[in-house]
Amino acid sequence: MDISVNKYISDTGFCSRREADKYIEQGRVTINDNIASKGNRVKTGDVVEVDGEPLKKKKATIYMALNKPKGITCTTDTKDKSNxxxxxxxxxxxxxxGRLDKLSEGLIFLTNDGDIVNKILRAGNQHEKEYIVTVDKPVNLEFIKAMRNGVKIMGVVTQKCFVQQEGTNRFRIILTQGLNRQIRRMCEALGYNVEALRRTRIMNITLKDLPPGKWRYFTKEEINTISAMVANSSKTGNNAGNTEGMDE
Structure with missing residues (x-):
């Protein structure tokens, strides 16, 4: 590593290069306890401090999409053998x-960026999640209409949503809600049991070309699109009773 001190400061996420120049001009920046001046270079092993506080290198943000297979639990608890x-x-x-039920499969995001997690999970963002669902008996028009218009589960009626029959026992559903085990509970309320549930899309990202059990990083374009989609979301907020914004 051999970069200018203002770029080093901005790369940590502490402030912009322009603001870093001001700190340098004010004599508030040191490199290895020596007051820095504009044009100084930072090499590997150097300790850069602002107002006596060492600057820590910012972690690179990771955004990945996994095609989760059945049997894997969406938990970070390593006591759970299937985590x-x-x-x-x-x-x-x-x-x-968010999460997918252990018996469900399909798309799930993983990251080290807590800020974007909060933004995506907020119910007010109304982000679409698309699923293909197979049930234990043939679906009919009555079932499709009921699913579209809202089903009473857990003391509330689910929001209206897109539902389309895809086969004798199979349908596609697009949710913006994320109630706990929502699709399974909706089907059960109408006398059906879910045999297979696969999430195929979250927001602008799909399972395309991602085999079961495999993962990939988001592309730059995907990150930019998601950032734009959550731009109006605050970091914290009331989830309006929706505690699992990316559940199925």
């Missing part, structure tokens, strides 16, 4: 955004 973290065995700390 998603041990399954991935990734080199640094990451955590899932």
């Amino acid at each position: 998603i973290i041990d399954y991935l065995n990734y080199s640094s700390r990451i955590f899932p955004i």
